[in-house]
Amino acid sequence: MGALAVAGCGGRPTTHHKPGTSHQEATGGNGRLLATKDSTGHRLREVPADGAPVVRFEARPDSEGGWNVHLLVERFRFTPESTGGAALPGRGHARLLVDGREAARAYGPWVHVPARTGARTLTARLLADDHTVWAVAGRPVEATLPLGADAPSATTPGTGAPRTTPAAPPGGRTLTIAISGNSVQPPPSRVELKKGERLTLQVTSDRADTLHVHGYDRExxxxxxxxxxxTLTADRTGLFEVETHESGLVLTQLVVR
Incomplete structure (x- = not known):
């Protein structure tokens, strides 16, 4: 069977788009395609930090091996019905990578990732329908979770514009925060920690700044x-603010008991 060339939207061959979606939506405002590729060989599609999609996820060990992953996304929706079509803003699917190698694809919020011997990291990365990778400042929109001997039952967001989540590495907690202008996501709140608990702060900012933890003199x-x-160990009790130096933004407060 011969190849079928489809012309439309002016008579020129074009990437197909869904019924009810305009040609402008399908081909305009969909980010800038970069020559840069990610670790799996997919090209990056650059979008502004303001309004970029966000991913975070929970990974829990499965009793029969591997991890059950729950993806939580913002400014993004899964569109399995249009996979292979045009790159439309805030749409697509996710790829799950173990130590940088693709292990599974997600066309919805839940996916099982098979176990790999000696696995150290699990990453959830957002892609457009045309299989390009959504990116901000040349970096994929993704979230990465460290894996230890005991697989974590935690949430970790990532590059793009994440938010605070429960614990991640074994014996500790991970807070992931995004700064855009004077906006902090998620909005500043108090996080309670037990004395001696390990805390990892993962912060993304749209401008150069310095992250500082008051009372611990860590930055x-x-x-x-x-x-x-x-990363720090909460070995002092009290109330401590996490802020930025240049912009003077309070990102969160740590209550250590």
Whole structure:
């Protein structure tokens, strides 16, 4: 059977788009396609940090092996019915990577990821319908969770514009926060920790700044568009603010008991 060329929207061959979707929606405002590729060989599709999709997820060990993953997304919806079509803003599917290698695809919020011997990290990455990878500042929109000897039952968001979530690494907790202008997501709140609990802060900012934890005198640089990580042990009791130096934003408060 020969190939069928379809012309439309002006008579030129084009990537198909869903019924009810305009040609402008299908081909315009869909991000800038970069020559850069991700670790699996897919090209990146750059979108502004403001309004970019967000992914975070929970990964729990399955009794028969591997992990059951629950994906939580913002400004994004899964569109299995249009996979292979045009890249439309805020739509597509996710790929799950173990140690940077693709292990599963998700066309909805739940997916099972098979076990791999010696696995160290699990990543959820958002792709458009045309299989390009949504990206901000040249980095894929993704979330990465460390895997230990005991698989974590936690939530970890990632690059793009994440939010606070429950614990991640075994014996600890991960808070993932996104800064866009003067907006902090999720909105600042109090996080209760037990004395001696391990805390990992994962912060993404749309501009250069410095992340600082008052009372612990711990800080790290925040490069624009890239996730910065700061890990500490909550060995002092009291109320402590996590803030940025340059913009003076309060990101969260830590209550250690």
């Amino acid at each position: 790290t640089e925040l490069p624009p568009g890239r996730q910065a990580t700061l």
